[in-house]
Amino acid sequence: MSLMIFFALLAGVLVGSSRSVNGRLALTTSALMASFWNHAVGFGALVLAGLAGFSLWPEGVGAIPLWAWVGGPLGVVFIASGSWLVARLGAVVTAMMVIAGQMVSGVVIDLIRGLPGSGMMRLAGVLLIIAGMVIAQGRKR
Amino acid sequence: MPEARLQKPSPFLLLAAFGSGALLSLMILCNATVTAHTNGHFSSLAAHGSGMLAALIVLAALPAARRSWRGGAPLWAFSGGLMGAVTVALGTVAVNSPLALSGMIALGLLGQVVYSLLADRFGWFGLPKRRPDGRDALVVGLILAGCLLIVWGGAA
Structure with missing residues (x-):
């Protein structure tokens, strides 16, 4: 269990550090170039992991709906924007705003899909997040 | 640079x-x-x-x-993709453990907050250095509190 806690914490640290590293790469290349390398290096690592035990073309690939393949290109825009923003907003504010967008859009997606949950708690959560964004905007630099 | x-x-x-x-x-x-x-x-x-x-x-x-393919960047600057691939693997393991999704989200947020405060404070990876202030603390507190309400509200 404590190993799982460590894994979850480490995942959070890696989300932040990969954004910083890509941000550094974008400084001397471009945000899109940093995103390209991020995907190319990750792809290479996953191909190697695949050769070590996972199938590179598992059963069920044919049944994947076409729209789900958009995840990759969306990731390109996500990594490029994060690389560009982290050098301008800093790590804390970038992380907080990305998390805010992820949470608020997650609430909207859950509502659209009709998933159960407490409306009041979600509304309160969204309001706190918006308050945080408004306060962040008051920083001088 | x-x-x-x-x-x-x-x-x-x-x-x-x-x-x-x-x-x-x-x-x-x-x-x-x-x-x-x-x-x-x-x-x-x-x-x-x-x-x-x-x-x-x-x-x-x-x-x-494109501007430049390599931009004279050090080798470590190309490691973002490795970190991303490891993150996905860690997330998959943790979410299927007793931590469950809400526990993983809460701990993942904590990891991001601690990392980013330190990264800004010390200017890690060649990015601008900036001492986090009371406003940052307030922003982090409000947004984290909002996240936890949403995560628990969804689980209720």
Whole structure:
């Protein structure tokens, strides 16, 4: 269990550090170039992991709906924007705003899909997040 | 190397970051669908492969978007993709453990907050140095509290 806690914490640290590293790469290349390398290096690592035990073309690939393949290109825009923003907003504010967008859009997606949950708690959560964004905007630099 | 300078967090920059977070939600929805039909490894492989191709096509079509392939960057600056691939693997393991999704989200947020406060304070990885202040603490507190309410509200 404590190993799982460590894994979850480490995942959070890696989300932040990969954004910083890509941000550094974008400084001397471009945000899109940093995103390209991020995907190319990750792809290479996953191909190697695949050769070590996972199938590179598992059963069920044919049944994947076409729209789900958009995840990759969306990731390109996500990594490029994060690389560009982290050098301008800093790590804390970038992380907080990305998390805010992820949470608020997650609430909207859950509502659209009709998933159960407490409306009041979600509304309160969204309001706190918006308050945080408004306060962040008051920083001088 | 060009000196990176922090800017005032204008509504444009903040909303751009907010929008990229919304994009992340859609991306996770797509990738989870691929996982449901195959497995976590293939989902990550497919997302990285299709993303690599999409980025390459745009880079080839728009010279303005490429500037330089390597930019004289040190080798470690190309490790972001490795970290991302490991993150996905760790997340898959943790979410299927007794921590469950809400526990993993809460701990993942904590990891991000601690990392980013230290990264700003010490200017890690060649990015601008900036001492986090009381305003940052308030922003972090409000947004984390909002996240926890949403995570628990969804689980209720």
